[in-house]
Amino acid sequence: MQAFLITFCISAMDLECASQETVKQGLLARGWPPIKGFSKHVKTKVLEFFSHLIKLGQDDPRRVVHSLKAGLALTLVSLFYYYQPLYKSFGVSAMWAVITVVVVFEFSVGATLGKGVNRGLATLLAGGLAVGAHQLANLSGRIGEPIVLGFFVFLQAAVSTFVRFCPQIKARYDYGLLIFILTFSLISISGFRDDEVLELVHKRLLTVLIGGSTCVIISVLLFPVWAGQDLHNLIASNMEKLGIFLEGFGDEYFKMPEDGDSKEDRPFLQGYKSVLDSKTNEDALANFARWEPRHGRFQFRHPWKQYLKIGALTRKCAYRIESLNGHLYADIQAKREIRSKIQETCTKMGMESGKALKELSMAIKTMVQPFAADIHIENSKSSVMNLDTLLKSGLWDDETDLLEVVPVATVASLLIDVVTCTAEIAESVNELAKMLKFEVVEPTVSPEKPETGQLKIGIS
């Protein structure tokens, strides 16, 4: 049986993953290929598909666990059919428990809870209204009834569909509105053929509740995946990615071509790219996290908005880094002497901002006060001041032309922007630390003193 599924998936993968070349050599272009070639092609695709699946599981083993949990939940609710006393009470209505499990069971607890609550409330509300609509339609006689029912169904479907366009509602209640339309239509229409509408609503609601509860219980009790925790980790790891880039940037930028090693061979410098497009993912996780109850270090009304604020600032910083990255691979026109004059200060600016971001990331991960980050930020700021002094002192002789100064000046200026962004990020992480009362941990090794000689906690 699974063979069919695999064939389906392979054909899907084939459509998507096949390179242009494969497509050109594809079935249609070559006419019907010899069976040997075809079976080889299928074999390669099957192997590719399986190795892809194995990698998906290795990247995040929670995916495997989730799949098993989904299978378990579905097998549990199918007891409604197998176990005679249960089937006697619910009959075919048991179907709704199965449907509920299939559509409500999601990867994270938040998403499952959100969909479950949406489905439960929408079924209750729509069921109630549908009973009302049925009663009203009943008053209009056998011929008038379908007209009145049709009018109600049309009206509620049109209004609810339109309300779904409202972004704030779409973010949290889209699924609820869909189920509202579905339940209202089904129950009010069924009422035309079956007068036991109240019983229908009662059974539907009960089975939906049972299906939803099964999902929520399995989701919470068996290896729960918390969207809040995921958001927390995502925000921290995004910051870390920027930190890694900044720490490595100075050395890479100021390295002379004769120092060997192509700069293109630095995958660790490209990690920040995923931060550029992280908004959708962060928004979705925050929406799910809002449904989650207290768990571990996260409360029910955890300040998820503050996480989104930090995420937005991190992205702002990533945009600057994207500009910096462009300069990394540009032909460096500045003369060695000009570059070497500001090399130390610029490398230090990058290094200190990078360290600050990594410390902030670590502070979020471990939920301790980011004191160490403050020191690095002070250091990066004093590097900016040093650069100012250096630039004021006059770096060049009369023969230096400005054209050679421009690329280095740009990199310096972008680094100054990055320092500003980092300070903004630190400020909002400090706000978060205040809100959540992050732990105060004395550093085990004596902290580096900021280079201005005085330790200023708090970002100006």
Add this chain to the structure above:
Amino acid sequence: MQAFLITFCISAMDLECASQETVKQGLLARGWPPIKGFSKHVKTKVLEFFSHLIKLGQDDPRRVVHSLKAGLALTLVSLFYYYQPLYKSFGVSAMWAVITVVVVFEFSVGATLGKGVNRGLATLLAGGLAVGAHQLANLSGRIGEPIVLGFFVFLQAAVSTFVRFCPQIKARYDYGLLIFILTFSLISISGFRDDEVLELVHKRLLTVLIGGSTCVIISVLLFPVWAGQDLHNLIASNMEKLGIFLEGFGDEYFKMPEDGDSKEDRPFLQGYKSVLDSKTNEDALANFARWEPRHGRFQFRHPWKQYLKIGALTRKCAYRIESLNGHLYADIQAKREIRSKIQETCTKMGMESGKALKELSMAIKTMVQPFAADIHIENSKSSVMNLDTLLKSGLWDDETDLLEVVPVATVASLLIDVVTCTAEIAESVNELAKMLKFEVVEPTVSPEKPETGQLKIGIS
């Protein structure tokens, strides 16, 4: 009836939209408020909600049309219940036509078709497999049957759920896999209580096909919304937004504070911000567009990938513009004489890139060859050359310190980056023009000559 719905929506809006202040003054904080105050609060919220809805309709009237179409589709399939001969053939299976319409009917033709095809194929495949599973389970006797069925349900749910994590499959076949799990489970489990499994599958498939076809027909025939057209317009309008920023940038940046008007009062300069986060939307539209048949100027296998490529380059340009925007509002430290020396060239670079982007946007919108854009790009490139010459010639006297040059040099350098990005965008628009054989239109007014004196078509 709609009153309930509205109350539900208001409470939803209330939760989401209420400002911090309103929350502080909310019900809980004040205890039970006087009824007068409460009703006033509700009234304000209702009015706010309605004005929000009216704005949603005004922004895109297709939303109103879509809602009416959804209502119509649902009313049509409810005929299965009202019309005796139809109900006689399908009975309660008619329910699946209603469910299909509710979940398949989407805003664009592509999304509706994609979901419809997914649902139809998945129902067919899962139905077939479920019949097989039912036959196999039948062989294992009354006690063994639920165990075998349970095993099959668990296995297919776990495998299919895991396959849904595969990004390429998720993008196009996620809904199909969901329906596969649903249909397989429902039909194989129902088989335990109802031996007419084949008839069940037959009816289910037929009603799903009828529901799906109703959606597709209404979606295509009544004021169709094409995802392809939307993607086409989105790519063009994103480019235009960047163009508007660049055209205005020079004047804004070089304006002296004493020239009056705060720079912050320039909403037209902030339009580009939406481009930064456009990736998810573009990807979704491209996925939907792939399902759409030939319509207007779009073929079935339209090069949507090229649109995504142009979109990615436009975003890259937007990241540079985000850095530029930071400098717009920074305190300008450079002296008037330094700035005025490069003002003309920089303004020209921005202006010409902006015009090029607007021309490219117009070329995509009207599907004509972007000849005019090529001229502007040549102009912007020659401005870069002029700037080089200007910088080489030595702009400053011995007393000028580099600190005053840095901000202006950065802006100049970012503008050079923008010129490069614009040239890349133009190149990929030219590729698109070649693929789609854009019309060649003689300009009605004589085109500006590029300032290098020779017209170079094609981007170096």
